[in-house]
Amino acid sequence: MPSISAKGLQMPASPIRKLVPYAEEAKKRGTHVIHLNIGQPDIKTPQIALDAVRNHTIEVLAYSMTEGSEQYREKIAAYYAKKDIQVTSNDIIVTTGGSEALSFVMGTIMDAEDEIIIPEPFYANYNGFATASGVNVVPIVSTIENNFALPAIADFEKLITPKTKAILICNPGNPTGYLYSKDEIQQLARLVKKHNLFLVADEVYREFTYEGRKHYSILQEEGLEEHAIIVDSVSKRYSMCGARIGCLVSKNKEVVQTAMKFAQARLSPPTFAQIASEAALDTPQAYFDDVIEEYAERRNILISELQKLEGVKVAIPQGAFYCVVELPISNSDDFAQWLLEKFDVDGKTVMVAPAAGFYATKGLGENQIRIAYVLKKEQLISAVQILGAALKKYNG
Structure with missing residues (x-):
């Protein structure tokens, strides 16, 4: 069989997209997946x-x-x-x-x-x-x-x-x-x-x-x-x-x-x-004013809810629409997959991006996740509640 290039073998898998098959399987089982993993805004295109x-x-x-x-x-x-x-x-x-x-x-x-x-x-x-x-x-x-x-x-x-x-x-x-x-x-x-x-x-x-x-x-x-x-x-x-x-x-x-x-x-x-x-490029400034206000509110609610979770540490974002969250776990890749395969609250679970894939230094970020706050505020609150319940069961 012809061999694959060394470069191809070294190409890293996306930490954001590699869990997609598990999310799709969860959806087939009837589980509602709240996507905190990808920066796809729900804001309407101008x-x-x-x-x-x-x-x-x-x-x-x-x-x-x-x-x-x-x-x-x-x-x-x-x-x-x-x-x-x-x-x-x-x-x-x-x-x-x-x-x-x-x-x-x-x-x-x-x-x-x-x-x-x-x-x-x-x-x-x-x-x-x-x-x-x-x-x-x-x-x-x-x-x-x-x-x-x-x-x-x-x-x-x-x-x-x-x-x-x-x-x-x-x-x-x-x-x-x-x-x-x-x-x-x-x-x-x-x-x-x-x-x-x-x-x-x-x-x-x-x-x-x-x-x-x-x-x-x-x-x-x-x-x-x-x-x-x-x-x-x-x-x-x-x-x-x-x-x-x-x-x-x-x-x-x-x-x-x-x-x-x-x-x-x-x-x-x-x-x-x-x-x-x-x-x-002709989009009026009012569009951005509204979008930034919306993201600021989402950020504030997300951070406030995360800070209520025991053992969780969160960085306060000053821009973009992401935050890095440190969890009381040892392996966020395993935790993120477990969320999709084995956990739900009333038929709902969350999909997060394990943060180790955002580091080049091996061993760093293994207890961290990235959350994209590109969802409505109600969904963010629900997602953090599910995350809190998941941490208790995962660690228990």
Whole structure:
């Protein structure tokens, strides 16, 4: 039998999706599964985006430009200008989701066996993108005790080697919900300039911050033009996960020119999704005001309910719509599977994402889960009550 590649065998399974078969079996048994495991918002997609596709007049569904339509990229640049991020359409490559943008970044700035430093826990697919590119992830631990704040710069410096090419952050963070401050971004800016590294920021949750906090982008930092690369997406901002449209943004011309070669290899991003995404940029601010208010209420209720559970520790998210929860258990993978296979309360159970998959350091996160608060408040309350009952039985 022909053999599978070593790279393929090393590709990590998604900690978010690997439990899906157990959830499907639970549903077949008649169990109602409350999904806390995946960041699929239940917020309605802006009608203006849906109407743009519904009312199109295209007669030939042709390729778009490799870098995305010029009109769309100009509107993206105008969107960034409103966020005090000064870029042009030529600094932007439209991609098939933020995932493709990250893949392009890996291919553009790194060779096989190069290293990228990432504060952990981090978005699980970073491991997958790195493995696919032959790149080594060098994790640096952030902890629930200080809400997953930026690790000390001195600890970053200890990890920098001749193979180090970049530092990658998610801001606000998935899975932690941590929002890096302007001071923390400036600390990283000084570090990457000192060691001549790239600073890559996954900023797909930029819109979602709480208690009046402001997001500070790496592209707002002066003097970082040759070092900074943004990865962005419409998926969460406009509740358009299925559109699969994102972008890579950098003022470094060589980065953009090189990434374009990877973009040319996949021809072009999807046309209809670009039409919807371009229209979505005209979404009124009132939409975001309502969405942020809703997520803030969900966050507050979720945290309040979790804090009532004995032995549970929860980080307080400042952005995005996730939180990391530490449970009085030893193995969250086993617990998450048990919830789906063997436990219910009045025919209901919950599906969570075991947090070990969000770490690169073996052994970390094994007593933690990630919860996505993308459900109605009543469902979140019910889910935490079920979780509390489950912990008592599991530990009993």
